Amino acid sequence: MxxxxxxxxxxxxxxxxxxxxxxxxxxxxxxxxxxxxxxxxxxxxxxxxxxxxxxxxxxxxxxxxxxxxxxxxxxxQVMSFEEDAAALLDAPLADLGRHMVRHVLVSQSERGADPVLRIVFAPLHRERGDVLRANFRTQVVDRLAGRLDGPDAGLRAELAVGALLGLGVMFGIARGERLRASDVEDVVERYGPLVQAQLTS
Structure with a gap:
């Protein structure tokens, strides 16, 4: 402003x-x-x-x-992931893996961070870290699990989100040189199916 x-x-x-x-x-x-x-x-x-x-x-x-x-x-007031999860999961299930990967990469490259990745810092937030973790599980992981069909939806949601967080950490925190130099859509095509495999199993 x-x-x-x-x-x-x-x-x-x-x-x-x-x-x-x-x-x-x-x-x-x-x-x-x-x-x-x-x-x-x-x-x-x-x-x-x-x-x-x-x-x-x-x-x-x-x-x-x-x-x-x-x-x-x-x-x-910023311990909630509701708004962030809405953007992260805003795609049809059949294309959700690629969308999630693209969302994280674009957020990192254009805005410097993906707000969902603040869960990585939960241990540093002391007692509020517990609130952050609980909100993340409910608002991101459980919300994703609710969209999945078939067995072990909760586990598959955790694995998909875990893979996504790993990508975000490598890009934004470890700052992998090859990953950061790659075209976003190339990474989406390589990594999206890995995430999608958990969503449509």
């Missing part, structure tokens, strides 16, 4: 009660939450400052406090 938008939100008065101002406020909140999800996919919560969130979101730290109260309240 621009400084002008932020100033408008902080100025109060009649303008703040109108539709466009409310939409600006919601857009700002969304930008802040997206910034936190992005940073959590790359760093532990303890290492993330409000200043870093503010810079990523294009707002001021005081504006974050205005909307979310404090850092703990802010981070409590």
């Amino acid at each position: 621009s400084g002008g938008a932020e100033a408008g939100e902080l100025s109060g008065g009649a303008e703040a009660t109108r539709g466009p101002a409310r939409r600006d406020a919601e857009a700002t909140k969304t930008a802040i939450l997206k910034a936190v999800r992005h940073l959590l996919a790359r760093h532990s919560q303890a290492d993330i400052t409000l200043k870093a969130v503010a810079e990523r979101a294009g707002v001021s730290a005081p504006l974050i406090l205005k909307y979310f109260g404090n850092k703990d309240s802010l981070f409590a």
Whole structure:
């Protein structure tokens, strides 16, 4: 958000009660939450400052406090994977493996991280790591399992997601040189069937 938008939100008065101002406020909140999800996919919560969130979101730290109260309240709102899972699983089952692989690679290459990968940092988030794990199992793995036919749907969902996370870690954290230099669609064609094999067994 621009400084002008932020100033408008902080100025109060009649303008703040109108539709466009409310939409600006919601857009700002969304930008802040997206910034936190992005940073959590790359760093532990303890290492993330409000200043870093503010810079990523294009707002001021005081504006974050205005909307979310404090850092703990802010981070409590980003423990959910609902929105991330909706994008990750947004494809017909027959093409879901390739879609999931493409989603992770594009997120990594274009945005620097896939928000789903923040589960990798769960051990660093102390007690909130347990919340993160529970949400990940329910909102990502169990949601995927619910779409699968045949036996062992839960296990197959875990294996498919595990393969996907491995790819994301190799790309974004281990930073595999050959993988990062490869064309996305080439990797999709190579790795997508590996994931798909668990989805349609």
